[in-house]
Amino acid sequence: MANSWDDVALNWDADTATNVFADKAFESLQKVVDIKGLHILDFGCGTGLLSQRLSPQAKDIVALDGSEAMIEQLDKKELANVEPVVDILTRGLVAMHPAFRAQFDLVVASSVCSFVPSYSDSADIIFSLLDEGGYFIHWDWLSDKDEVGGMTITHAQQVLSSVGFSEVIVTTPFDVDTSNGTLKVLMAVAKK
Numbered sequence: 678m679a680n681s682w683d684d685v686a687l688n689w690d691a692d693t694a695t696n697v698f699a700d701k702a703f704e705s706l707q708k709v710v711d712i713k714g715l716h717i718l719d720f721g722c723g724t725g726l727l728s729q730r731l732s733p734q735a736k737d738i739v740a741l742d743g744s745e746a747m748i749e750q751l752d753k754k755e756l757a758n759v760e761p762v763v764d765i766l767t768r769g770l771v772a773m774h775p776a777f778r779a780q781f782d783l784v785v786a787s788s789v790c791s792f793v794p795s796y797s798d799s800a801d802i803i804f805s806l807l808d809e810g811g812y813f814i815h816w817d818w819l820s821d822k823d824e825v826g827g828m829t830i831t832h833a834q835q836v837l838s839s840v841g842f843s844e845v846i847v848t849t850p851f852d853v854d855t856s857n858g859t860l861k862v863l864m865a866v867a868k869k
Contacts, residue, residue, distance in 0.1 A: 686723075720789055721790075722751060722761075725751030728756060743765040748761045786816070790815050812868050813869075815864075
């Protein structure tokens with residue numbers, strides 16, 4: 678899969694829908710969490726569209742993505758408080774990489790969780806990375822079945838609750854006009 682993300686990285690930011698998604702995700706995030714001064718993990722950061730919006734207020738951001746080409750596009754944004762990491766989220770990475778030494782206040786994932794090999798494994802690792810009272814907030818395309826690129830509200834609630842989050846709220850706060858029509862976006866807010 679990494680190669681397919683590498684293939685689209687160069688033109689990713691030029692797509693209006695990806696920017697609208699990032700803008701609306703950032704707006705919906707600000708209604709839930711005050712990000713000022715937070716230590717944030719942007720899981721599956723891609724070209725850093727969400728990190729770019731978070732950066733002015735965040736203390737610092739670890740921007741993780743498995744696509745080297747996506748991270749190269751993030752690097753061009755020259756965000757001083759963003760540390761890019763090219764890798765996939767695993768317990769081994771968390772144990773070995775210096776960027777994961779401190780617990781996070783917030784983990785965000787914009788259109789990522791429905792693409793990872795195991796949503797529940799990723800959610801479990803993310804739970805372990807969060808400080809008590811921290812949030813994992815992710816946005817994915819709403820679907821009537823769980824599939825690559827789409828997720829149901831029930832699935833998000835079940836997985837996040839099962840890994841230990843004490844509060845889980847899943848909504849559909851916005852739509853995005855894409856080349857495939859207008860699509861609803863699921864937003865999962867999970868508090869440790």
